Amino acid sequence: MDLLKILALEPDDLAVISAHMQDAVIRIADINYGQRSRQFVMVANRFESEPAGKKAGHRRRTGITFSQVNIVRSQKIRQGAGEAVLSLLAVEFVAGDEAPEGVIKLVFSGGGNIELEVECVEVQMEDLGPRWSTANIPMHDQE
Numbered sequence: 001m002d003l004l005k006i007l008a009l010e011p012d013d014l015a016v017i018s019a020h021m022q023d024a025v026i027r028i029a030d031i032n033y034g035q036r037s038r039q040f041v042m043v044a045n046r047f048e049s050e051p052a053g054k055k056a057g058h059r060r061r062t063g064i065t066f067s068q069v070n071i072v073r074s075q076k077i078r079q080g081a082g083e084a085v086l087s088l089l090a091v092e093f094v095a096g097d098e099a100p101e102g103v104i105k106l107v108f109s110g111g112g113n114i115e116l117e118v119e120c121v122e123v124q125m126e127d128l129g130p131r132w133s134t135a136n137i138p139m140h141d142q143e
Contacts, residue, residue, distance in 0.1 A: 003127040004062075010121055011093040014104065017125050018091035021064065023047040023138040029082030031114075033072045040066040040116050044088065047138055048131060057138075060131040066104060067122040076112035086112060087138075093121065 008014050024044035031042040046062040078084050087109040096102040100120035107113050 003129075004125070005127065006125045008121055008123040008125075011095065011102070014091050014093050014121060014123065017064070017123060020125065021046060021062070021088055021091060024062065024088045025059075026086045026088060027082065028078065028080075028084045028086065033069065038067065038069050040069045040072060043128070046127070047134075049137075057134050057136075058131040059134050061128040062125060063128055064123065064125045066116050066118065067124075068119040069116045070119065071117040073115045073117075074113065075115075076110065077108070077114060 004020065006013075006017055006020065008017050021044065024046045026042055026044040030044070031040075033040045041063065043061060043063050045059040048058045048060060077086070088106060089109055090105075090107040092105040092107060094103045094105060096117075102118060102121070104116040104118055104121070104123070105113055106116070
């Protein structure tokens with residue numbers, strides 16, 4: 001079993017995490033922000049695609065921790081709806097006034113997003129176990 005583990009310490013590193021986390025599904029109950037620890041944590045079912053032409057895919061439980069988080073804001077996310085599911089489209093970084101601070105933006109389908117105001121980029125993504133097959137293949141409009 002090949003478990004993926006990635007550490008991002010620079011804004012450009014987030015592109016790698018974004019690519020691996022695209023199409024991950026996350027229950028709102030699996031998202032937590034610890035103000036004292038300044039860590040934003042979520043557990044997702046990450047999608048792993050098969051080589052082109054194959055109509056199959058896999059999902060795998062993956063944890064992702066964002067450290068050095070000062071403020072968390074969300075838009076169009078149903079707070080308290082623990083069983084509601086979000087589909088992650090991208091992880092983006094917007095630089096702040098003074099490097100290395102900025103905002104990490106988690107962009108979800110349906111127009112929802114979560115913004116993490118951070119002192120610096122310090123993100124760890126880690127697979128938590130084996131993968132399983134899924135017939136539900138994410139589709140994206142190519143336009």
